[in-house]
Amino acid sequence: MTRTIPLSAPWIDGREEELVLEALRSGQLSLGPMVDRFEAVLAERVGSPYVAAVSSGTAGLHLCMRLAGIGPGDEIVTTPFSFVASANCALYEGATPVFADVDPQTLNLDPAAVEAAITPLTKAILPVHIFGYPAELDELEAIAARHGLAIVEDACEALGAEYRGRPVGSSGRPAVFAFYPNKQMTTGEGGAVAVASEEEWALLKSLSNQGRSDSGEWLTHARLGYNYRLDDLSAALGLAQLERLDEILAARAEVAARYGELLAPVDGVEPPLADDAEHRRSWFVYVVRLAAGVDRNGIMARLAEQGVASKPYLPSIHLQPFYRERFGYREGMLPASEDASARSLALPFHARLPAGDQERVVEALRRALE
Numbered sequence: 001m002t003r004t005i006p007l008s009a010p011w012i013d014g015r016e017e018e019l020v021l022e023a024l025r026s027g028q029l030s031l032g033p034m035v036d037r038f039e040a041v042l043a044e045r046v047g048s049p050y051v052a053a054v055s056s057g058t059a060g061l062h063l064c065m066r067l068a069g070i071g072p073g074d075e076i077v078t079t080p081f082s083f084v085a086s087a088n089c090a091l092y093e094g095a096t097p098v099f100a101d102v103d104p105q106t107l108n109l110d111p112a113a114v115e116a117a118i119t120p121l122t123k124a125i126l127p128v129h130i131f132g133y134p135a136e137l138d139e140l141e142a143i144a145a146r147h148g149l150a151i152v153e154d155a156c157e158a159l160g161a162e163y164r165g166r167p168v169g170s171s172g173r174p175a176v177f178a179f180y181p182n183k184q185m186t187t188g189e190g191g192a193v194a195v196a197s198e199e200e201w202a203l204l205k206s207l208s209n210q211g212r213s214d215s216g217e218w219l220t221h222a223r224l225g226y227n228y229r230l231d232d233l234s235a236a237l238g239l240a241q242l243e244r245l246d247e248i249l250a251a252r253a254e255v256a257a258r259y260g261e262l263l264a265p266v267d268g269v270e271p272p273l274a275d276d277a278e279h280r281r282s283w284f285v286y287v288v289r290l291a292a293g294v295d296r297n298g299i300m301a302r303l304a305e306q307g308v309a310s311k312p313y314l315p316s317i318h319l320q321p322f323y324r325e326r327f328g329y330r331e332g333m334l335p336a337s338e339d340a341s342a343r344s345l346a347l348p349f350h351a352r353l354p355a356g357d358q359e360r361v362v363e364a365l366r367r368a369l370e
């Protein structure tokens with residue numbers, strides 16, 4: 001049997017073991033100093049004055065809806081080409097996600113489509129830096145300013161990315177990061193929200209800690225909150241990963257560059273969009289686009305036979321069964337997103353993917369395409 005090359009894998013090393021053990025031995029497994037340290041180092045890293053750690057990216061997005069005062073009847077303009085959580089967060093608060101189509105090149109929100117989707121009910125724009133490629137923040141900022149809207153950035157896939165020379169997370173608008181094990185860095189489960197003010201940070205800390213009041217009284221609840229806390233073991237793991245983040249990101253970029261070289265002579269496969277002066281991608285996944293008309297399911301089956309994992313990445317949110325049923329979405333409504341969803345294929349990708357495995361992946365893909 002051929003060994004299967006997995007889609008992703010975290011990179012855990014001695015420092016991770018050391019810090020997690022330190023947290024374990026400290027006896028403080030929650031609400032302890034590791035979370036404070038993690039927040040401080042992450043804030044520095046993303047160029048934001050404050051970061052609040054939370055239990056997942058989804059939890060962070062949900063809390064940002066609360067920060068922005070989103071409620072029943074409100075509309076959020078967002079992208080259909082994303083992981084479902086970036087739209088679900090609006091539904092959690094009784095608001096409606098309204099989808100604007102993406103730019104076919106960047107696969108991020110097309111600002112003109114955003115403008116066209118705005119109604120008197122719109123309260124916020126929620127761009128996603130999909131696959132770690134920064135969205136058009138300045139154009140979206142201008143639209144938000146014209147219409148008096150909030151912006152919440154879904155940066156769950158984009159830790160380390162840069163937009164116009166600035167780190168994603170430093171815009172002054174709330175930005176949400178996620179640390180599931182397939183991400184650039186992991187805490188197991190976990191997430192974080194970067195915010196510009198101490199007030200927002202304090203509100204996030206309260207909301208993620210059952211709405212506890214600022215007085216510190218354990219059983220006094222000032223507002224409706226949740227248990228969205230990140231525990232100290234997870235924070236310790238994240239702290240070690242943050243210390244090594246440059247190394248991890250550089251290794252991922254190297255793997256991506258090697259795929260670029262290996263795939264160049266293969267017909268029928270389009271590599272991910274390259275960086276330009278304004279957009280610096282942080283490599284989260286390696287997603288290629290197959291030529292129109294290629295039988296993707298057949299390709300995936302042939303890759304699997306050769307021990308190569310792959311995934312259609314991502315399905316458009318508006319065509320998820322639940323969204324079709326609830327909102328009546330159908331094929332053809334958001335053509336750029338649907339085309340990307342129909343033709344994209346994620347290949348095995350992580351920081352320590354050996355060159356030999358990458359060669360195997362590309363050779364398997366070339367044969368599958370024959």
Ligand SMILES: Cc1ncc(COP(=O)(O)O)c(C=O)c1O
Pocket residue numbers: 055056057058059082083085086128154156157178179180190191
């Ligand atoms: C774009 C996007 N948004 C939100 C999330 C949700 O993050 P989590 O899985 O940590 O809840 C993810 C990650 O899965 C994501 O990729």
